[in-house]
Every structure is written in structure tokens, then in C-alpha cells.
Amino acid sequence: MSRFNSFTEFYPFYLSQHADLTCRRLHLVGSLLVLAALAAVVASRQWVYLLAVPVVGYAFAWIGHFVFEKNKPATFSHPIYSFMGDWVMLYQALTGKVRW
Numbered sequence: 001m002s003r004f005n006s007f008t009e010f011y012p013f014y015l016s017q018h019a020d021l022t023c024r025r026l027h028l029v030g031s032l033l034v035l036a037a038l039a040a041v042v043a044s045r046q047w048v049y050l051l052a053v054p055v056v057g058y059a060f061a062w063i064g065h066f067v068f069e070k071n072k073p074a075t076f077s078h079p080i081y082s083f084m085g086d087w088v089m090l091y092q093a094l095t096g097k098v099r100w
Contacts, residue, residue, distance in 0.1 A: 004081065014089070019069070027090075031087065
């Protein structure tokens with residue numbers, strides 16, 4: 001059972017797991033590459049490449065966690081909230097609410 005009753009409760013924990021600036025930057029690069037890869041798949045209509053999209057995003061994120069943050073990604077325990085957190089953090093970074 002999750003100790004979080006909502007994404008609003010989860011998000012401060014999510015941010016605490018991304019305190020390392022390099023980890024956060026790797027997440028942002030991975031998220032931006034996911035968007036670029038999705039655009040390329042749609043433009044090329046090579047739908048099989050959708051299988052590679054999660055690998056692109058998670059590779060950068062997990063390197064950030066295991067190498068720089070030295071913690072276990074929240075994806076393992078809270079996959080949906082963690083996925084949502086990735087996009088909220090990207091938005092907040094691009095709008096200046098989260099440092100990167």
C-alpha cells in the first residue's frame with residue numbers, strides 16, 4: 001500500500017529524490033529526448049520505434065539516480081506518480097520553478 005494518498009502528497013517526496021542537480025538535468029534531457037523521439041516516430045510513421053521511447057527516457061533518469069543521486073528511482077515503488085512527476089518537474093524546470 002502506498003504511503004501517498006495523492007500526487008500532491010507524492011510530489012515533494014519526488015523532488016527530494018532529485019536533489020542532485022546532475023540527476024535532475026539527466027531527467028530533463030531524457031524527457032526532452034522522449035518528446036523528440038515521439039515526434040520523429042509520428043513524422044516517420046515507423047511505429048515500431050515506439051518501443052525505444054521508454055528506453056531513451058529511463059536510461060538518462062536511471063543513470064542520474066544510480067550514479068549521481070545514489071538512490072533507487074521512485075518508478076520502482078510508485079510508477080504512475082513518478083511518471084507524472086517527470087512531466088511536472090520538466091514543466092517546472094522550463095518555467096523556472098525548479099532549478100536545473
